[in-house]
Amino acid sequence: MEWTRRAFMKGSGLALFSASFGGTPLFLSRAADAANNPLAHSRRKVLVTIFQRGAMDGLMAVTPFNDAALSEARPNLFMHLTDPKNELTDLDGRFALHPSFAELAPLYKEGRLAIVHGVGSPNKTRSHFDAQDYMENGTPGVKGTRTGWLNRAVGLLGHEGTPFRSVALTRALPRAFYGKEPSIAVDDLRSFGIQVPNNPQAAEQVEEGFESMYARSAKRLMQRVSQESFDAIELLEKIGVRDYKPAEGVEYPNTSLGRRMQQIALLIKSDVGLEVAFTETGGWDTHVQQGTTTGSFQRRADEMSKSIAAFWADLGTYQDDVVLMTMTEFGRTVHQNGSLGTDHGRGSCLFVLGNNVAGGKIHGDVPELLVKDALEDRRDLPVTTDFRSVFADVAGKHLNIDRSHDIAMFPGWEGERFKVMT
Amino acid sequence: MILRVALAVLCCGALLAVAPANADLQLPYKAEGLSKEQAAAYLLERFAFGARPGEVEKVAKMGPEKWLAQQLKGNLPDAELDKRLEAFPALKMTQEEMAATYVQNGRIRRILQRQGVIDAAKMERKEMNEKISAYRKEHGLRGYGLLSNQELKGQKLMRAVYSENQLAEVMTDFWFNHFNVTTRDGGARSRTLSYERDAIRPNVLGEFRTILGATAKHPAMLYYLDNAQSRMAPPEQRQQAKPEPKQEMASGEMGMDGGMDGDMGGEMAKAPEKAPAKAQTPPQRRRKYGLNENYARELMELHTLGVDGGYTQQDVTEVARVLTGWAAAPYGNGRKNIEKQMANGNKNNILQGDFVFRKSWHDDKAKVVLGEKFPAGGGLEEGERVLDMLTSHPSTARFISTKLARRFVNDAPSDDLIDEMAETFTKTNGDIAAVMATLAQSRVFWAEAKKRSKMKSPFELAVSSLRALEADVKNPQPMMRWFDRMGEPLYGYLPPTGFPDYAESWANSGTLIARMNFGIHLAAGRINGITLKQLPENSGSLTTEQALAMYSKLLLPAQDTSAIASEVKETVPADAERKEVQVISMLLGSPEFQYR
Numbered sequence A: 001m002e003w004t005r006r007a008f009m010k011g012s013g014l015a016l017f018s019a020s021f022g023g024t025p026l027f028l029s030r031a032a033d034a035a036n037n038p039l040a041h042s043r044r045k046v047l048v049t050i051f052q053r054g055a056m057d058g059l060m061a062v063t064p065f066n067d068a069a070l071s072e073a074r075p076n077l078f079m080h081l082t083d084p085k086n087e088l089t090d091l092d093g094r095f096a097l098h099p100s101f102a103e104l105a106p107l108y109k110e111g112r113l114a115i116v117h118g119v120g121s122p123n124k125t126r127s128h129f130d131a132q133d134y135m136e137n138g139t140p141g142v143k144g145t146r147t148g149w150l151n152r153a154v155g156l157l158g159h160e161g162t163p164f165r166s167v168a169l170t171r172a173l174p175r176a177f178y179g180k181e182p183s184i185a186v187d188d189l190r191s192f193g194i195q196v197p198n199n200p201q202a203a204e205q206v207e208e209g210f211e212s213m214y215a216r217s218a219k220r221l222m223q224r225v226s227q228e229s230f231d232a233i234e235l236l237e238k239i240g241v242r243d244y245k246p247a248e249g250v251e252y253p254n255t256s257l258g259r260r261m262q263q264i265a266l267l268i269k270s271d272v273g274l275e276v277a278f279t280e281t282g283g284w285d286t287h288v289q290q291g292t293t294t295g296s297f298q299r300r301a302d303e304m305s306k307s308i309a310a311f312w313a314d315l316g317t318y319q320d321d322v323v324l325m326t327m328t329e330f331g332r333t334v335h336q337n338g339s340l341g342t343d344h345g346r347g348s349c350l351f352v353l354g355n356n357v358a359g360g361k362i363h364g365d366v367p368e369l370l371v372k373d374a375l376e377d378r379r380d381l382p383v384t385t386d387f388r389s390v391f392a393d394v395a396g397k398h399l400n401i402d403r404s405h406d407i408a409m410f411p412g413w414e415g416e417r418f419k420v421m422t
Numbered sequence B: 001m002i003l004r005v006a007l008a009v010l011c012c013g014a015l016l017a018v019a020p021a022n023a024d025l026q027l028p029y030k031a032e033g034l035s036k037e038q039a040a041a042y043l044l045e046r047f048a049f050g051a052r053p054g055e056v057e058k059v060a061k062m063g064p065e066k067w068l069a070q071q072l073k074g075n076l077p078d079a080e081l082d083k084r085l086e087a088f089p090a091l092k093m094t095q096e097e098m099a100a101t102y103v104q105n106g107r108i109r110r111i112l113q114r115q116g117v118i119d120a121a122k123m124e125r126k127e128m129n130e131k132i133s134a135y136r137k138e139h140g141l142r143g144y145g146l147l148s149n150q151e152l153k154g155q156k157l158m159r160a161v162y163s164e165n166q167l168a169e170v171m172t173d174f175w176f177n178h179f180n181v182t183t184r185d186g187g188a189r190s191r192t193l194s195y196e197r198d199a200i201r202p203n204v205l206g207e208f209r210t211i212l213g214a215t216a217k218h219p220a221m222l223y224y225l226d227n228a229q230s231r232m233a234p235p236e237q238r239q240q241a242k243p244e245p246k247q248e249m250a251s252g253e254m255g256m257d258g259g260m261d262g263d264m265g266g267e268m269a270k271a272p273e274k275a276p277a278k279a280q281t282p283p284q285r286r287r288k289y290g291l292n293e294n295y296a297r298e299l300m301e302l303h304t305l306g307v308d309g310g311y312t313q314q315d316v317t318e319v320a321r322v323l324t325g326w327a328a329a330p331y332g333n334g335r336k337n338i339e340k341q342m343a344n345g346n347k348n349n350i351l352q353g354d355f356v357f358r359k360s361w362h363d364d365k366a367k368v369v370l371g372e373k374f375p376a377g378g379g380l381e382e383g384e385r386v387l388d389m390l391t392s393h394p395s396t397a398r399f400i401s402t403k404l405a406r407r408f409v410n411d412a413p414s415d416d417l418i419d420e421m422a423e424t425f426t427k428t429n430g431d432i433a434a435v436m437a438t439l440a441q442s443r444v445f446w447a448e449a450k451k452r453s454k455m456k457s458p459f460e461l462a463v464s465s466l467r468a469l470e471a472d473v474k475n476p477q478p479m480m481r482w483f484d485r486m487g488e489p490l491y492g493y494l495p496p497t498g499f500p501d502y503a504e505s506w507a508n509s510g511t512l513i514a515r516m517n518f519g520i521h522l523a524a525g526r527i528n529g530i531t532l533k534q535l536p537e538n539s540g541s542l543t544t545e546q547a548l549a550m551y552s553k554l555l556l557p558a559q560d561t562s563a564i565a566s567e568v569k570e571t572v573p574a575d576a577e578r579k580e581v582q583v584i585s586m587l588l589g590s591p592e593f594q595y596r
Helices: A005-011 A014-021 A068-073 A099-109 A128-137 A149-155 A201-215 A220-238 A256-269 A296-321 A387-399 A403-409 B002-011 B036-046 B055-062 B064-073 B079-085 B095-101 B105-114 B125-139 B144-162 B166-178 B192-203 B208-217 B219-224 B235-240 B262-270 B294-303 B313-322 B332-343 B379-392 B394-408 B415-427 B432-440 B443-447 B458-468 B477-485 B509-523 B544-555 B562-571 B579-589
Strands: A046-052 A062-064 A095-097 A113-120 A166-169 A276-281 A322-328 A348-354 A361-363 B326-328 B349-352 B355-358 B367-369 B372-374 B471-473 B530-532
Touching: A046 A128, A046 A149, A046 A256, A046 A296, A046 A387, A095 A099, A099 A113, A099 A296, A099 A348, A113 A387, A128 A149, A149 A166, A149 A276, A149 A387, A149 A403, A166 A256, A201 A220, A201 B562, A201 B579, A220 B509, A256 A276, A256 A296, A276 A296, A296 A322, A296 A348, A322 A387, A348 A387, A387 A403, B036 B055, B036 B064, B036 B443, B055 B064, B064 B166, B064 B432, B079 B144, B095 B192, B105 B125, B144 B166, B144 B192, B144 B458, B144 B471, B144 B477, B166 B192, B166 B394, B166 B432, B192 B208, B192 B219, B208 B219, B208 B294, B208 B379, B219 B326, B294 B313, B294 B379, B313 B367, B313 B379, B332 B349, B355 B379, B367 B379, B372 B379, B379 B394, B394 B415, B394 B432, B415 B432, B415 B443, B458 B471, B458 B477, B458 B509, B458 B544, B477 B509, B509 B530, B509 B579, B544 B562, B544 B579, B562 B579
Parallel strands: A046 A276, A046 A322, A113 A361, A166 A276
Antiparallel strands: A062 A095, A113 A348, A322 A348, B326 B355, B349 B355, B367 B372, B471 B530
């Protein structure tokens, strides 16, 4: 991706600045006539992805509350609709939402949130590492794939991007972003910049020193990347990453996921060119004392639900541009284990949120009764929907990637897109 | 047990190849217009992790040829390093001892459940954790994460900074990445330290065939690329052939530096894991079968022939069939049973160190690999024969030479150089030291000296900083987050390709800023556990010019640094305190220092 400072300056942040300050700030005035630039003022479609690492129990998140076989398999973990302390939300007469996902219920009822149940990988591995690897490289069973599916998706967008096109709010570059399209992976956007410990005032000076040093470097790569970096720093400062105030009445959980979702919202609302965002939440590997209305599952669900709901409300009119999709490497056993938890299984469920989503519906196939004969390997929720068919539909439709490119997004896959987008 | 380590090392072929005597080495640096000092500085950047204070002069004085000959032998005494490595007890343990010492909470929980000490269905988590801690204390067990996070990563940094056998360390970094495995894989995780120690390091300047065989048979690789699960189905089961479910530890712990994230670690650290199921369940009891081609494919695509090296999908399948039965030796009674069987003359299982060949898992029918016929009944030997074939294949000679040239010369090495190296590779049947000697004696290699065209990896950047400033690394751990930020989480690259080795892959907006911040923090003394002998804490008496003169020589020896000097002078205010700190920050973060 060749990308120039001028294009970036012209294309980013202008909308925000004219709106908030009534004028273009000095650093942007270097940009020439914005009207000639296709990027200027253009709002991009954004795909936001959240990886739930550890394998979420889809049968607890979105539970078939009438299933007597499930009730029998999980004497301590089954949640009855009729028990008022469970506070389940009945979604469609068959499935109910776990109370800690309560914030998502209104979005479902408004038809913006879709759930795909029984989703997973055609590869049967129950190793977290392998399954996550396959879900991120997009080639189940094939480990050698060098790139990640989201990086390949970015490569298929067919237009130029800014340094903020592909951002992971994670500590290390996620596998899904491996590849030749440039990405930023950063734990916390507030730490993106030159930091001089004990002497923050010196940062600006040091930054300027580096900026001119790199501008004169004989290495073109250094010139280009440093310029992108310093522009990005400048931009983050201008959009106020350190003192961002979410929309009126919106409160994010004060957790890592909450902060990351807030920063993704800020990037979207600042028109810096974000198109694909990735973040992750851990702790879903509930082998011991999974709990129902309290416990490890509940805490993770609560954080996630509140983070997503806050993010969505914060977006305001930007909601039309955004689709959010969750994913998890596999599901958990239908039967509870001896430690009041569940072990590694197969199918789980995922959420897709957006105004162009076929929401208010539970898609996919879950056996009517989760008796052993109906299970995969007689123990797990069967995978009835290949994750790639959902990812291809969501990314393809939302980011306008043609069906004919699905094979490039998911090499070796020749299936049909699963219709979850309108 | 210690004896077994020694044996394993010997089995793996610790013998270093006979390197050319220094009289035979001809380094054509003069022809490229370099002085002896410049040649020494260049060698220390490429064949070492950078020069320590005074080292350029030392190497120039002894002669670059002699220094290189020593490095190709890689057997200099390493007293200081050895002392520092005492902080890493796992380095002296066998794999089985490590598995017994570095234990996951989940495994202890299950033991205590069996003993009736813990009732996971009733007991509060807090109480359960107390019982687990008590058990740890009583049995002298260490945290599971210590092994792969602290000891494995820590020893790598220590060796790179302090080893006298620098080329061996550079080559260890190279070969590990070439035969990549990752600690983020639950199966490889606890075995990666042994993998590097036993399969990689002893062989880095030896015969290619030896390092290839050692990696092929090491459990870390066998698990990482699934060969440990690849087996022939008995005829009646072939219809439902499928890989066994492979469970491993929770992802929450699989991230960088111990936890994916600080605030996720809390819960995850407590979440009991499936202990590596393979280590505990005797694999014979499993009844799932199936051929897994992952290792066979990467063996040819990444380890030997290269992607266009002239093999077909059919060859991949055939090689996978050849390698069925190549598995990891079990621990405990499983191992003892095999030893007993072998002593009784039973040849069903052949144990070699941590590797076992299981005849009952092996596809014993005839095969054809790369056009050569393998009659039925070849057993373990046919796998050895495939590795021999791959080693002497011309594509391998070219592929390995290309990768070495990319690492040591430039991102797009010339065909002429590759041809020359490949010729040596073929002539010596893969004598790595000889191939390196060919590289070092080429005009092409020396012509790069003035271009400084190789971007340092984050590890190279950090280690060269620490060496130049004579760091005393008391605790290597705080460095690990910097490697993550700069884009090279140690032992954390997921695909079997290893980290890509070209500048564009290291340089992006986030990681370039992190490099600058690394230098600033190192100079400011803000990386815990590290002090710099070349920057005493009470320093502060130098002018900017004096500091520039002193530190340019340390960090960018034998180079023209006048351009950076003027930039630095403009940046450091006349009234700044401790100008050295700022000067070093700017030098470490300079574009010049990002290259070697």
